Amino acid sequence: MPSLTLLYQDAHLVAVHKPAGLLVHRTALARGEREFLLQRLRDRLNQRVYPVHRLDRxxxxxMVFALTPDIAARLCEAFAEQQLDKRYLAVVRGIAPESERLDYPLRDENGSRPKAEMPAMPAVTDITRLDSVELPVQVNRYPQxxxxxxxxxxxxxxxxxxxRHLSRRGYPIIGDTRHGKSVHNRFFARHLEAPRLLLAATGLAFxxxxxxxxxxxxxxLDAPMAALFEHFGWAGHLPVDRQRLTPLPARNP
Structure with a gap:
């Protein structure tokens, strides 16, 4: 597992680059795991840290952690109310729409109750196609x-x-074992050295x-995903580590 990269730190909070495959903290479903992001960050800073949002394994x-319980409470409240902007990059099957808002309601997937008993909750994701590639290989039923x-x-x-939104729209993320297509996942793992979920949280503002x-x-991006971008000719879309504090816009009285 690569060493942790700190993206930002002050006396109140810290932001890190969470590696793919690393759990944030202990859960009942991961009893055999011995390494967690929360533990690694705590040991790195030699102090307690408090997660305020989540990223899938x-x-x-x-990913942001608070350094005190009070800051954690404030950030958790703001994040729960979606007072933030999030940006992700994903590699998907097919030629995705140039720009579209996906607003399919979603049921919870925590597994504690049958899906039929779970109410569908509003969910909205804006997507934009930044680039595409066509490979001269037959992965499924098409020659390219x-x-x-x-x-x-x-x-x-x-x-x-x-x-779930991208899968339902017909453009599943490569490497998604639950909502994706196994034939494309295997192709990326065997021939493109990309055996992981190709989804990265590249931006967060609050x-x-x-x-x-x-x-x-x-x-x-981490090295394997960045190498894939280079291979596909997408190097112009590679994000970089960066942080900035800017004045808030004036609020209307």
Whole structure:
């Protein structure tokens, strides 16, 4: 597992690049796991840290932790109310729409109750196709294989929202073992050295709970995903690690 990259740190919060495949914290479903992001970050900083949002285990990218319980409570409230902007990059099967809003309601997927008993909750994701590629190989039933680079901006926070929305629209994310297509997942794993979920949280922006400025965080891709972008000719879309604090826009009286 690669060493942790700190994207931002002050006396109140810290942001890190979560590696793909690393759980954020211990869960009942991962009793055999011995390494967690929360533990690694705590040991790195030599102090307690408090997660304020989540990323799925196979998803890489920017993740924020509070350094005190009070800051954690404030950030959790703001994040729960979607007072933030999130940006993800995903590699999907097919030529995705140039731009579209996906607003399929989603049921919870926590497994504690039958799906039929779970109410469908509103969920909205804006997607934009940034690039595409056509490979002269037959992966499924077509003589060529087409894939797209998609920017996804979720406007709500449902479980697996981006993965489920893109799959339902017909453009599943490569490497998604639950909502994707196994034949394409195997092709990327065997021939393109990409055996993981190709979804990365590359941007996060929110109001700093103390400084009252807008904190914008950007996160580079990990080496395997960056190499795939280079191979497909998508290097111009590679994000870089960057952070900035800017004044908040004036509020209407």
């Amino acid at each position: 196979p998803t890489s990218g920017v 294989a087409r894939y797209s680079l998609v920017e996804a901006r979720p406007l709500s926070g449902r479980h697996h929202q981006i993965r 109001e700093h709970p103390v400084f009252k400025q807008r904190l914008t965080l950007e996160c580079a």
